[in-house]
Amino acid sequence: xPGEGDGPERTPMRKIAVFCGSSxxxxxxxxxxxxxxxxxxxxxxxxxxxxxxxxxxxxxxxxTVKDGGCSVLGVIPTELEPEEVSGQTVGDVRVVGGxxxxxxxxxxxxDGFIALPGGFGTMEELLEVLTWQQLGYHAKPVGLxxxxxxxxxxxxxxxxxxxxxxxxxxxxxxxxxxxxxxDLIDQLEAYRAPPxxxxxxxxxxxxxLTQG
Numbered sequence: 001x002p003g004e005g006d007g008p009e010r011t012p013m014r015k016i017a018v019f020c021g022s023s024x025x026x027x028x029x030x031x032x033x034x035x036x037x038x039x040x041x042x043x044x045x046x047x048x049x050x051x052x053x054x055x056x057x058x059x060x061x062x063x064t065v066k067d068g069g070c071s072v073l074g075v076i077p078t079e080l081e082p083e084e085v086s087g088q089t090v091g092d093v094r095v096v097g098g099x100x101x102x103x104x105x106x107x108x109x110x111d112g113f114i115a116l117p118g119g120f121g122t123m124e125e126l127l128e129v130l131t132w133q134q135l136g137y138h139a140k141p142v143g144l145x146x147x148x149x150x151x152x153x154x155x156x157x158x159x160x161x162x163x164x165x166x167x168x169x170x171x172x173x174x175x176x177x178x179x180x181x182x183d184l185i186d187q188l189e190a191y192r193a194p195p196x197x198x199x200x201x202x203x204x205x206x207x208x209l210t211q212g
Contacts, residue, residue, distance in 0.1 A: 013189050015047040015071070017110035019125040020057035021118035022086070030117050031060050033147040033181070037116065038064025040181040045070060049110045051102065052076025054087025057116050062090035075105045103128060112141045112188045117150040134171050136196025141188040143176040151177070170194050 024031050034057040041048060048065040050058055052074030066072045072091025077098050080086050096102050103125060107113075115126040132138050144151055155177065161167035176191065178184035 013046060013111045015049050015110045016041060017049040017106045017113045018061050018116060019113065019118060019122045020061065020116035021122055022053060022056040022058055024056050025117055027148060029148050030057060033145060034060040034116055035064045037061055037145060037181040039068065040185060041065055042068025042070045044185065047071035049073045049075065049106050052086060052089040052093065054090060059087060066090050073109060075102050077102050107138060114143045114145055114184065116145050117147055130175060133174060133193065134196065136199055139193035141176060141191035142174065143184045143188050145181060145184055146177055146179050
């Protein structure tokens, strides 16, 4: 299984943080994928942690999980809380002071992460939790639901980063990817974190990062 390693056993996948756009995108396939992910989560009894609000793909996955009878926690910064900005948050609401606190709370409250299509905010959230994982700040799995090839350019970029020596094969393999929600969650549930770069450096094995 991609991303498996010798790290600690993970806790059960009770809640998943989903990063995605406040837009629905131009293709109906994106909203359909958000709903399919939400249905698969509820089939497994998994709750949702998301960025709050009621619009775009964020609202779609939140309503699907809520309607399926599972918990939903929306974590939203004060400046985005007004309904005229983000709509009414689905499920429980936790208002935080800013974007940094929002990401920290979402990470603390979830057992894994999945990114759907989105813009700058989604990219930033995805790459930050991957960086935290790489450094050993958490051992939680990070997945990408690649809808309609949306993330193909990003995956090509990451492969190029490996080829040019800026990203290890181990770190690249830590991003779990699928076009199917059930398969992606299966990967998340089977994931075991590899040693962090900090751990490897302390053990004098830092060269493994560039050797793959």
